[in-house]
Amino acid sequence: MWFKLEQVSKTYLGGDAPVPALREVSLQIDAGMFLAIRGPSGCGKSTLLLTAGTLLAPDQGDVVLGGERPYQMSGDARATFRGRHLGFVFQQFHLVPYLSVLDNVLAPTLALADTPAAIDPRVARDRGLELLDRFGLADRAGHTPARLSSGERQRCALARALLNQPRMLLADEPTGNLDSENAEIVLAAMRDFVTSGGAVLLVTHDDRAAAAADATLWMNRGVLTQPETVQAK
Numbered sequence: 001m002w003f004k005l006e007q008v009s010k011t012y013l014g015g016d017a018p019v020p021a022l023r024e025v026s027l028q029i030d031a032g033m034f035l036a037i038r039g040p041s042g043c044g045k046s047t048l049l050l051t052a053g054t055l056l057a058p059d060q061g062d063v064v065l066g067g068e069r070p071y072q073m074s075g076d077a078r079a080t081f082r083g084r085h086l087g088f089v090f091q092q093f094h095l096v097p098y099l100s101v102l103d104n105v106l107a108p109t110l111a112l113a114d115t116p117a118a119i120d121p122r123v124a125r126d127r128g129l130e131l132l133d134r135f136g137l138a139d140r141a142g143h144t145p146a147r148l149s150s151g152e153r154q155r156c157a158l159a160r161a162l163l164n165q166p167r168m169l170l171a172d173e174p175t176g177n178l179d180s181e182n183a184e185i186v187l188a189a190m191r192d193f194v195t196s197g198g199a200v201l202l203v204t205h206d207d208r209a210a211a212a213a214d215a216t217l218w219m220n221r222g223v224l225t226q227p228e229t230v231q232a233k
Helices: 045-052 075-085 101-111 121-134 150-162 180-195 207-212
Strands: 003-012 019-029 034-038 060-065 086-090 168-172 199-203 215-220
Touching: 003 045, 019 045, 034 045, 034 180, 034 207, 045 168, 045 199, 075 086, 086 150, 101 121, 101 150, 121 150, 150 180, 168 180, 180 199, 180 207
Parallel strands: 034 199, 034 215, 086 168, 168 199
Antiparallel strands: 003 019, 003 060
């Protein structure tokens, strides 16, 4: 398995009482798998995604990606590992408002110093333009995000996530702000990514998004109701 959580727990401290967000969660995903996690707001879905994405260290348990344990790395090494192997797509897009669409897509090259795209900016630019063309944004390359529709912003964010050719995409409600047409574009791109050998971990409330996945697990109060290994179609 390329990605594995083993008995992972996370509790938020503060307020009147500790809040358990993940309770001994175990999960495995391999290349070619598209897994959706569903559940009510506050059940731990986003915490699971951030922990899987090496952005939030668990209190206990093990996170393994590609045979590596990123939470045992230094912060800089973990950031490099994340930039090389993972791509992120969020509901709120998280585009840099003062950068052009193309420069937003190229931003991931800043995290890596030894990839072809980082060594030769022309390689990155060519790939960025190729992705913008693929997502119908070629004529928007020089625009800032404020000039884009919600659907265009999410397509830009997806192009950014794919720039470094990651092994896994982590998506948090990526269709939450989209109409049906743009949601279909985003989900079709994720399906293509899986077909080409990538893996997708998606958390969502959206029936359309969950229907695109190979399998769905449910989370409630930090517990996955089906924590066994998920098999690809």
